[in-house]
Amino acid sequence: MRRKVVIFVILWLFYILQTTVFQLQTVTGVSPNLLLFLTVSLAFMQGKKEGLVVGFLCGLLIDLFYSRTLGFHALIYLLIGYGTGHFCHVFFDEDVKMPIILVAVTDFIYSMYIYVFGFLLRGRLEFGIYFTQIILPEIIYTVLITLIFYRLLFKINHALIDRQKEERQSLWIRD
Amino acid sequence: MRKTRKFLNGLLKSRHVLIVLVIICITLILATFTRENSQGPLYTIAGTVITPFQNGVNRVGNSLLDWSSGFKNVQKLNAENEELRAKIDELTAQNTQLIQAQAELKRLEDLYELDQEYPEYTKVAASVISKDPGNWYSTFVINKGTADGLAVDMNVLAGSGLIGIITETGENWSTVRTIIDDASSISGMIASTSDTCVVSGNLSMMDSGKIEFSELKDRDEVVTEGTAIVTSNISTKFLTGLLIGYVAEIEEDSNHLTKSGTLIPAADFKNIREVLVIKELKQTKEMSN
Numbered sequence: 001m002r003r004k005v006v007i008f009v010i011l012w013l014f015y016i017l018q019t020t021v022f023q024l025q026t027v028t029g030v031s032p033n034l035l036l037f038l039t040v041s042l043a044f045m046q047g048k049k050e051g052l053v054v055g056f057l058c059g060l061l062i063d064l065f066y067s068r069t070l071g072f073h074a075l076i077y078l079l080i081g082y083g084t085g086h087f088c089h090v091f092f093d094e095d096v097k098m099p100i101i102l103v104a105v106t107d108f109i110y111s112m113y114i115y116v117f118g119f120l121l122r123g124r125l126e127f128g129i130y131f132t133q134i135i136l137p138e139i140i141y142t143v144l145i146t147l148i149f150y151r152l153l154f155k156i157n158h159a160l161i162d163r164q165k166e167e168r169q170s171l172w173i174r175d
Numbered sequence: 176m177r178k179t180r181k182f183l184n185g186l187l188k189s190r191h192v193l194i195v196l197v198i199i200c201i202t203l204i205l206a207t208f209t210r211e212n213s214q215g216p217l218y219t220i221a222g223t224v225i226t227p228f229q230n231g232v233n234r235v236g237n238s239l240l241d242w243s244s245g246f247k248n249v250q251k252l253n254a255e256n257e258e259l260r261a262k263i264d265e266l267t268a269q270n271t272q273l274i275q276a277q278a279e280l281k282r283l284e285d286l287y288e289l290d291q292e293y294p295e296y297t298k299v300a301a302s303v304i305s306k307d308p309g310n311w312y313s314t315f316v317i318n319k320g321t322a323d324g325l326a327v328d329m330n331v332l333a334g335s336g337l338i339g340i341i342t343e344t345g346e347n348w349s350t351v352r353t354i355i356d357d358a359s360s361i362s363g364m365i366a367s368t369s370d371t372c373v374v375s376g377n378l379s380m381m382d383s384g385k386i387e388f389s390e391l392k393d394r395d396e397v398v399t400e401g402t403a404i405v406t407s408n409i410s411t412k413f414l415t416g417l418l419i420g421y422v423a424e425i426e427e428d429s430n431h432l433t434k435s436g437t438l439i440p441a442a443d444f445k446n447i448r449e450v451l452v453i454k455e456l457k458q459t460k461e462m463s464n
Contacts, residue, residue: 012224012225016228016232017232018308020229020305021233022308030310031310033308033309034308047189048193049192052189052192053196056200059200062308062309065305065316066309066312068207069204070203070204070206071200071203071204072204074199074200074203078197078200079197082189085189114309118311118312118358119311119357119378122357122358124379126379130379133378133382134310134311138310
């Protein structure tokens with residue numbers, strides 16, 4: 001329970017940071033995708049179900065304020081969370097290399113989803129420009145964020161899990 | 176208790192959660208794909224939980240930004256200050272002349288009983304509290320909403336130019352889609368000749384700070400670089416005569432009938448903090464006239 005609350009607070013904090021501090025410089029400037037980083041990292045550490053739920057919540061928050069169609073972002077975020085969850089327990093989750101690869105790949109998939117449904121279908125064909133101006137910088141920034149913050153998130157998550165286990169054991173004894 | 180919970184956990188495989196949530200998403204997409212406006216309870220809750228914090232965080236961020244740039248720019252500001260003082264003297268002289276000219280104009284207008292061309296609109300000032308989290312669209316949220324009398328489709332200005340239009344409102348927030356957003360397309364016209372054109376945002380040109388215009392029927396061949404483009408009278412959502420920007424490049428289309436090109440927006444999109452919302456809708460205005 002405590003873990004869920006903390007994760008939810010982190011998610012909410014990331015959303016606020018993403019829409020304020022990280023967008024301060026310009027409207028047109030490219031910024032990293034914090035929510036994608038959160039979804040991918042948690043899915044990689046905790047598995048499919050958590051990735052799924054966290055992704056859904058992240059996407060829904062974006063949809064509420066910034067999308068004309070509800071569920072558009074929620075769908076891709078939850079699929080990304082679910083997909084990344086498959087790599088959980090297959091690799092060592094304290095190693096930062098795997099999350100970086102996952103973040104880069106999923107950010108590309110996410111960008112393609114937005115490009116195809118938001119732009120290509122309206123006849124914007126210049127993929128090269130979009131790739132060099134938006135997709136590539138976003139991936140690089142998000143990978144940088146992963147490099148810096150993944151360890152921190154990993155430590156927070158493990159501290160929470162340890163605590164959860166302790167509580168469970170103490171309950172067990174009392175029973 | 177523990178047993179039922181374990182049972183539930185076992186039953187709720189991630190695959191089932193996936194299917195349920197995907198179905199929810201697709202239903203939401205289908206249900207809201209063609210919606211005109213949105214005023215659900217979900218928005219009200221989200222608005223009250225999120226916006227106050229964004230407001231606070233942004234205020235702190237902005238003041239930090241001001242503080243740091245203030246130190247950096249002291250030298251530059253001093254030089255600028257000198258320059259501006261000189262400019263003030265120059266402008267004061269000019270101003271007195273203009274006041275005289277204005278008085279004369281007023282007198283002549285009275286003489287001819289001309290109405291003012293553009294009536295003064297009532298405006299509300301609002302500050303920007305958050306911006307689109309992604310990099311694909313340029314929309315932002317302001318800190319005023321239905322409580323201050325704002326409504327969907329109200330025009331938003333910043334400085335001298337048009338900046339966008341309200342697409343969603345809550346009690347204490349509104350979402351504004353800017354005119355440089357890729358999905359934005361508005362009907363404009365040349366101020367002097369009333370020839371219309373279509374002004375649309377384009378993400379691939381966002382780096383250069385320009386937007387596109389097309390389908391301009393320039394019958395009298397008067398449009399050159401620097402010509403002002405304003406919102407047209409045939410636009411359904413934008414009030415007439417708001418300054419959009421100035422023509423930067425123009426060329427004839429291959430059909431030799433219309434022209435297209437780029438224009439530089441009059442509003443400064445690089446740092447939008449305060450905006451003015453015109454509390455008047457084109458539709459209601461027309462009805463009352």
